[in-house]
Amino acid sequence: MPSIQSLTLTYDALNEDRTFSEGDTLTGKVTLALLKKITVKSFFVKAKGDAHVCWTVYSGDGSFTYSSHRRYFKLKQFFVPEGSKDTVIPRGTHVYKFSIKLPSVSMPTSFKGTYGEIVYMLEAKLSRSWRFDRSVEQEINFVSKSFPNLQSLMSRQVGSTKKEMGPFSKGQVKMDAIIDRRAYAPGETVVIVAKINNASSSDMTPKFSLTQNVVYRANSNTKHESNVIQKLCGNFIKSKTQKEVRCVMKIPCKQMQTIHNCEIISVEYYLKAYLDISFAFDPEVVFPLVIIPRDLAPGSQSGVSVGLYPAEVSQGPSNSDFPPSAVAMGYPASPHSGGYRYPGAQQYSAPAPVYSDSQPAYAGPPTYSAQATHMSRGYNNPAPQQPSPYGSPFSSSSSSSVLHPPPTAPTFHPPPSAPAIHPYPSAPPTFNMSPAAPPYSLLPSAPMMNTDFLSQTDEAPPSYSLLFLSSADENSDAK
Structure with missing residues (x-):
């Protein structure tokens, strides 16, 4: 009558595909059912991963066989230490739990082909003196996640x-x-x-x-x-x-x-x-x-x-x-439509316009600050400055995909009685997409001749004697 009724091995799945990868932990249990007590030499569970290839080439001189083998790991967990002599397991059903952590190094995915295979196995093995070894094994599906340049x-x-x-x-x-x-x-x-x-x-x-x-x-x-x-x-x-x-x-x-x-x-x-x-x-x-x-x-x-x-x-x-076709990519076919761009390239747009009535009509020279330059794909995308309402001749339109229309013609006003003096703003004016030119203040003209020009001087009027000579002087001149 045999002593061992059954030896089974099961493992816990980590996902619905029942796959394992580098660094995962294999957990499960080994169930041993005995009809009577036995003396065990060793009892353990083992996990291993191996790759093997073999093929034969036939020629007129005979045949040549090529084979190769690689082992990735071999891990054991003992239930009964190896070398034990008098370890007795009584009759009944015994459950042994195990936990084996797989190496974290890169290992290939499970594979079976015509001339080779990559196999990962779990095996439980019971050894007794003067008896055949009793073992059970299960194949595990290993999926490598080692893609360093993903x-x-x-x-x-x-x-x-x-x-x-x-x-x-x-x-x-x-x-x-x-x-x-x-x-x-x-x-x-x-x-x-x-x-x-x-x-x-x-x-x-x-x-x-x-x-x-x-x-x-x-x-x-x-x-x-x-x-x-x-x-x-x-x-x-x-x-x-x-x-x-x-x-x-x-x-x-x-x-x-x-x-x-x-x-x-x-x-x-x-x-x-x-x-x-x-x-x-x-x-x-x-x-x-x-x-x-x-x-x-x-x-x-x-x-x-x-x-x-x-x-x-x-x-x-x-x-x-x-370049690839624009139609196949779903972009406008004409590069002049403004929305066309090649795949893999970034688009740069001008900032949204901000309209404000709080700034004065005439803005003084703006205050310049250091620009932060951002580099992306070899394109220089500087932070936009806020130019004066008249526009700056140094602003570059090539860095933006939006074209700015020219400002409208200036509006002229009647000459004021005196030029209006406006203080410089404390902050540079806001940026307008298409700002209209501010009203111009013409230079003041010369004073109007609405009064006697003699009244415009501080000198006293000339005396009567200077304007009309006396008769005594006339007689002296006549002589």
């Missing part, structure tokens, strides 16, 4: 290709393609926009495909495996025409994520946009994609831009001589 993977990608047609056709064909970023989670949608200029004499069809490439490595040798996950076909493009094609491709919800941190197994993804041309090599643009866990997707992170052509992310490498 922010850089949110940059958009732009590619271009050009092909001169061969002897069966004339002219050339050019294609520019763009996608909004590089990293996607399973279940997300990739939007590809392609601008095609078919200046040849051949008809062609745009096509798009998502491919998985797996590379196995052992003893400086490699084994490649390629799988096409999805393939879509666009509308027919006739000769001597231009067309923009938009393709929407969804990443399968169960798709394996990218593996980049394993020495012997790597899993990569490529999105290819190409033109199917009869009797010619197909021009293509290839974009590398990175499949990441769902909780690392941009939608689950704060402060990360999502959607096609985000405005704040840096641009990816581009081999295209032309």
